[in-house]
Amino acid sequence: METLQLFLSILLLLLLLSTSSLAQNPKCSDRDQESTLEVLHIYSPCSPFRPSSPSLSWEESILQMQHEDQARLQFLSSLVAGKSVVPVASGRQIVQSPTYILRAKIGTPPQTLLMAMDTSNDAAWVPCSGCVGCPSSAAFDSAKSTTYRNVACKSPQCSQVSNPTCGGGACLFNMTYGSSTLAANLSRDTFTLASDPIPNYTFGCIQKATGSSVPPQGLLGLGRGPLSLLSQTQDLYKSTFSYCLPSFKSPGFSGSLRLGPTAQPLRIKFTPLLRNPRRPSLYYANLVAIRVGRKIVDIPPGALAFNPTTGGGTIFDSGTVFTRLVEPAYVAVRNEFRRRVGRNLTVTSLGGFDTCYSVPIVAPTMTFMFSGMNLTLPADNLLIHSTAGSITCLALAASPGDFNSVLNVIANMQQQNHRVLYDVPNSRLGVARELCT
Template sequence: MTTTALLFSLAILSFSLAQGLHPRSCDAPEQGSTLKVFHVNSPCSPFRPRTQLSWQDTVLQMQSNDKARLLYLSSLVAGRSIVPLASARAVVQNPTYIVKAKIGTPAQTLLMAVDTSNDAAWVPCTGCVGCSSTTYNSAKSSTFKPLKCGAAQCSQVPNPSCDGATCGFNVTYGSSAVTATLVQDNVTLATDSIHGYTFGCVQKTTGSSFPAQGLLGLGRGPLSLLSQAGNLYRSTFSYCLPSYKSVGFTGSLRLGPNSQPLRIKTTQLLKNPRRSSFYYVNLMAIRVGRRVVNIPPSAFAFDPNTGAGTVFDSGTVFTSLVKPAYTAVRDEVRRRMGNATVSSLGGFDTCYGVPFNVPTITFMFSGMNVTLPQDNFIIRSSSSTISCLAMAAAPEGNVNSVLNVIASFQQQNHRILIDVPNSRLGSRASHAARLANIWGWFGIFVCFGGMCCTKKSLSRVGFVGVGVAVRKSVTGFSDYLEMLNSHWLS
């Protein structure tokens, strides 16, 4: 390739990268049953920080949110509604990934946090005391319907109350409380319409400001999206999460059995009646590089009574492992790093100023291995040479001390399939991530159109393959490849 051609190719790439998400792309129509998934810091998100945090502050903030999130997960035991205040604020005020939903007739567009470990849909409603300005106005919807106390759904919410004709309920988060009524209205996701969708219309919050976004629960409970739209989506969905570094690109949430990946390894879903929303799986071992580390089987044992076991969760950022498992993984990483000086950053206790000498970490499930490249277990500073093992030990002293959580940082750039009818969970590295691993120095896909390319959009707008010497470890490169091809999996 001539110098002129190389410079031209790099200019095209730079232009495409700089475009990222154009405002018009944020409002681009979604197709079929596939929703765009935005990182909370995306240009399309009104919840992104007004001031840019340093890398260190960003990491510390994510760790803080995770601590609260894990406390929140410990509260999701059947029949329990008391949650520590900090965790409640974290789960609803600091979502990691959001999607667009249209509610009512005519439709009102709201952004909702995606939560695979929650059932309910929560929407801040107009007139709410303590809520933000972004609300759903039921008075403007001709299809709005409040549910009466005798409705079957009223018995499925925590602490139902029937002071009037409508079904109300209260949820307490420590010193904070949320008062809501149970209502129904039409909801549109991408091009799918769900008539009479039941959700909580928040009327009052005390103790903390309720979040601007709603909450879309993708768990397995009776009020979750999967249960309410069972005939439409057959309790099946998959998602591909964009990297937190690639805020200018989108992932995707595919609802229903159609267009799901065909060639994907899966493991059996386990059901815990005491934590019915959670997607439990059977984690059997962990491999660091080529070595299976020595972890007692009890660290992975599934026990519905104690909540022990392993779950996939979209709301937690960094994977947490029960102490014996985490210690074994950490010690093997440190062994491979030799005499390099180890430091800590917040909850991360294995950080280095030199490159990590660990190519992969593999989670070994029954019937499925998930091999993570460095981008899925090492978090790198954008302004220095510091890198950290992006995992932590499960918090001790509460129910989560026995719970392994496979979190979003480890899931990003993978297509995660949830197939409840066939009781299976699948994971597959995206097409672009595999290309990056195979090609190394070569291969950049440049997508025209200012948004993440799907297989369909590639055929529509075309792509340019540029063979240039650009290392995939350059910041954002592998993420860019991933976002271009996040749908190209089947």
């Protein structure tokens, strides 16, 4: 990844643009085709999630992203530990600050919303017209859709959401996250993704929100649970998808989500997908070793081992920004990285990043070695640089110890400019290098 200098300068430019919606910006026209959707970063000109203030310094922006990642990691850790029931649209960090979004058309005639793409959640949800406390910038107007229906209380889907209740025969549910509480109807309508209509798609239609962290336009879950896109479109997409996430240096911050087995890359190496029965939605893979340069780092086996009981192991996640390793693994990798960069160089820290340099460095490659597949990361996927180029940090960190995380997370910065293929029927995950623009 190129330095954050370009990222922040582009962000400043985007924030000064006068356009405020898809309709007002011709460059934000729908470029989805067949079963491939355009994936936008939150800082895209077409994104409703872009920050409202351009005044953050580089250090402040890094600290903010780290803070948001902390909440995301806490959410993921609660999932694997079995400490929470996952409701429709769960995930404190995902809904407050999504990283990648896509267009979904809902209803008949279709209404376009930009929804967060999330591989660690299942169900879809959107704020609906008339919602008390929801953002007024964009909402789904169910009254204008001829195909909209409420899900009945006795429907099997009603038992799959948190705290379901019955109102006039319709399935209602409540959820909380951060400082907000949401009330929603479980609903059905036609979802259109690219050129593919999906009739009777089950999702949450938010009716009331209180608190200061209300999500703008909703979420589309790409997990493996019963209400996920994969489960609801098995006949159409065969539980197969891939994405290519754009980096910050991409002018349009634009990548792609490819649904179904058609047109997936042929030259790609795979690793088996592992399944945690306690949290079957998450995409675990068997990380067996990490190599820095040519040296395989000495890591305690237990730090990488898949453990369904504790939730330990390694997942691929589209919503976390910076890869996290449990502390024994991170310390070993970090120390080898420091050794390869140069023992005599002074190491400083910035927030959760403890391997930063104030002079130019030459970074070694880093290879995450999975069963049957290696993911080798160049400097673009490993380093972040200050706006002025005076500070360079290794963009990895230890999993937070304050909530006893046992999870290694391969995050979206390390996935950028790679095609990541999820082949659920064959229980495998593939990665191939690709320029995602």
